Amino acid sequence: MSPDTARRMILRWGSFLLVLVVGFLVWTTWVGRTQLPPLTPDVSVVVEARDGTLLRGFTVADGRWRLPITVDEVSRGYLEQLIAFEDKRFYRHSGVDLFAAVRAVGQAVWNGGVVSGGSTLTMQVARLLENSGTGSWRGKIRQMRVAWALERVRTKDEILELYLRLAPFGGNIEGVRAASLSYFQKEPARLTDAEAALLVALPQSPETRRPDRAADRARLARNRVLDRSVKARVLDQEAADAARMETVPNTRHAFDFLAPHLTERVAAATPTQLRHRLTLDHAMQAKAEALLARHVKGRHKAMSGAVMVVDHQTGAVLVSVGSPDYLDTGRQGFVDMTRAIRSPGSTLKPLIYGLAFDAGLAHPETFITDSPIRFGPYAPQNFDNSFRGQVRVREALQMSLNIPAVSMLDAIEPSVLMARMKRAGAVPQLPNDRPAGLAIGLGGIGLRLTDLMGIYASLAQGGQAVPLVFHAQEELSIAVRPPVVSRVSAWYVSDILSGVAPPKGAVADTVAYKTGTSYGHRDAWAIGYDGGHTVGVWLGRADGAAMPGELGAELAAPLLFDVFAAIKPKPDPLMRPPDEALTVTNDALPVRLKVFRRPGALGAQNLPEITFPPDGARLVLADDGIVAKVTQGVPPFTWLANGEPVVVGSYDRQAEVDIPGPGFLSISVIDAMGQSQAVRIIVE
Structure with missing residues (x-):
């Protein structure tokens, strides 16, 4: 050269x-x-269950469903088919596949029209970000420029994630997660080969291939993706043939709309947060909502209700149903009745007795008097306006007798009950901020269902306070916290409540539960627990109007047991009795626990008083004697006629006294404290 x-x-x-x-x-x-478009397009706010499944989503400003999704949340099969069909050199090019572009131009020139596209996934993302068309060369050049620039500031997975969020799938559905839920009612991580292939095909022509409108076109497009996947060795021929046999969905499903009250409140609390993960269990929530809606169907058109389920070992709220139908204005369904302040009726009685057990005032086998009594101006009455006389504490709680419960509350003092409710996480509301009185024990106080769930969860958890947790990231195992009641007292209460007769058809002795009905039949409650879960049910009207004749035991208890049956096939065993629990009959109790004695009421204020016959009365001699009656005093009682014992060790407050004959008769009664009274009558 x-x-x-x-x-x-x-x-x-x-x-x-x-x-x-x-x-x-x-x-x-x-x-x-290059001036890049915003790389953080509006994405729907979503609220998810504990396992990541969608509870509720909120559309973006223009009414489109565009759910957040990451690469790791999509099935590997979908990603492989997507790249094989749309951009097989995605991970090797810098935004524009020059080989594919040259091939597309050559095919277009040779065939006189577009045969294949040269757009990469990055270029498609550029087009979606700018909402630009695909028809002009100027548009293509702009997409190439943006694609190159995009690859400089985002990783491949970040670009792929933008595609997964923005790709159109027909109508107002954008992004693979929204499409998967809409067409298949499943998360994209669980797509089959056929489902994945369909979702790869739809964005190319989302309106003409919508499976709910053009199933045949959608099927042909899906099968072309399957063929390409076989050529790219993403699928083998056998898998592709099996995928072709799957039917194409012809329905677009509505998105889940579960726990609307809670999800709306959570989304509003932090509006800039796109994803919220709650402790709710998706399946349990759906079942509970259906049960509540079914339970009120056919009842008063204004009846509302609420249901909650809590894992009392962690405090996680698994179910929160605020009304039977969020959109039912007749029931004021928009009001979240889990947070509404209502009268708790008799539902605080278990805590009252638990505190009394802790104070050493009683034992489940202790006798307590159910008879007329006054506490200053306050004279409580039983629900049925009758009296049972001497009953065991166990029976008093199981029968939900008012007078024994108020006597217990008087002994422990209302301020103690208020303090323990607050320790359990409750926020009790008193009318006009008045001091707590004895009426709070029978429902004269305002509480929410969430408050009662915390109280009963503490009883279920051996007396420990159980703060309710709604956000998954806050869910922790219960640490040492101040007890609401002792473990022994919690077991006593649980043992008593497990003996309450269940509704017809339900299995007995599996759930410890209590019902309650507020004054005027405005609130019907049922709250109970097994070894793992605490369930609470409220039924009533959101406007506070009365529901004549409706009782917690008849209205709310059946729903409570239906919820237990729905959330688990078999209840978890209740806690075992602690070693220090005193499991004996009344006869074997210490003397101080045999009979309940109100502190400070053992002196002259509690002397036995014979109310019949009155002193100085004249009675006609009868063959069957007379029935003498006594109030006050501490049973058991001994009755004497003219100094001779005629009835010994009676816990009843009345006794049959034989009359020896006409003349003067002295009748005396002696109580367990040795206090006595006598009357003198004339028998004719």
């Missing part, structure tokens, strides 16, 4: 390299100066 020839070759190659370098610098500068 001559020197002149060599110089010409060097000059030629030098010029070529200079052009390349200058061209590269110009291209780099051109790409670097």
Whole structure:
């Protein structure tokens, strides 16, 4: 080669390299100066259950469903088919696949029209971000420029994630998660090969291939993706043939709309947060909502209700149903009745007795008097306006007798009950901020269902306070916290409540539960627990109007047991009795626990008083004697006639006394404290 020839070759190659370098610098500068569209497009706010399944989503401003999704939350099969069909060199090119672009141009020139596209996934993302068309060359050049620039500031997975969020799937559905839930009612992590292939095909022509409108076109497009996947060795022929046999969905399903009250409140609390993960169990929530809606169907058109389920080992709220139908204005369904302040009726009695057990005032087998009594101006009455006389504490709680419960509350003092409710996480409300009185024990106080769930969860958890947790990231195992009641007292209460007769058809001795009905039949309650879960039910009217004749035991208790049956096939065993629990009959109790004695009421204020016959009365001699009656005093009682014992060790407050004959008769009664009273009558 001559020197002149060599110089010409060097000059030629030098010029070529200079052009390349200058061209590269110009291209780099051109790409670097690209004004990128916003890379964080509006995405729907979603509230998810504990396992990540959707409870409720909120559309973006233009009414589109565009749910947040990450690469890790999509099935690997979908991603492989997507890349094989749309952009097989996605992980190797820098935003534009020049080989595919040249091939697309050549095919277009040779065939006189577009045969295949040269757009990469990155270019498609560029188009989706700018909402630009695909028909003009100017648009294509803009997409290429944005794609190159995008690859400089985002990783491949971040670009892929933008596609997964923005790809159109027909109507107002955008993004693979919204499409998967809408067409298949499942999360995209669980897509089959056929489902994945359909979702790969739809964004190419989302309106003409919508399976709910053009199932045949959708099937053909899906099968082309399957064929391409076989060629790319993403699927084998056998898997592709099996996928072709699957039917194409012809329905677009509505998105889940579960726990609307709670999800709305959570989304509103932190509006800038896109994803909220709650402790709710998706399946349990759906079942509980259906049960409540079914339970009120056919009843008063204004009846509302609420249901909650709590894992009392962690405090996690698994179910929160605020009304039978959020959209039912007749029931005021928009009001969240889990948070409404209502009268708790008799539902605080278990806590009252638990505190009395802790104070050493009583034992489940202790006798307590159910008879007329006054506490200053306050004279409580039983629900049925009758009296049972001497009963065991166990029976008093199981029968929900008012007078024994108020006597217990008087002994422990209302302020103690208020303090323990607050320790359990409750926020009790008193009318006009008045001091707590004895009436709070029978429902004269305002509480929410959430408050009562905390109280009963503490009883279920051996007396420990159980703060309710709604957010999954806050769910922790219960640590040492101040007890609401002792473990022994909690077991006593649980043992008593497990003996309450269940509704007809329900299995006995599996759930410890208590019902309650507020004054005027405005609130019907049923709250109970087994070894793992605490369930609470409220039924009533959101406007506070009365529901004549409706009782907690008849209205709310059946729903409570239905919820237990729905959330688990078999209840978890209740807690075992602690070693220090005193499991004996009344006969074996210490003397101080045999009979309940109100502190400070053992002196002259509690002397036995014979109310019949009155002193100085004249009675006609009868063959069957007379029935003498006594109030006050501490049973058991001994009755004497003219100094001779006629009835010994009676816990009843009345006794049959034989009359020896006409004349003067002295009748005396002696109580367990040795206090006595006598009357003198004339028998004719």
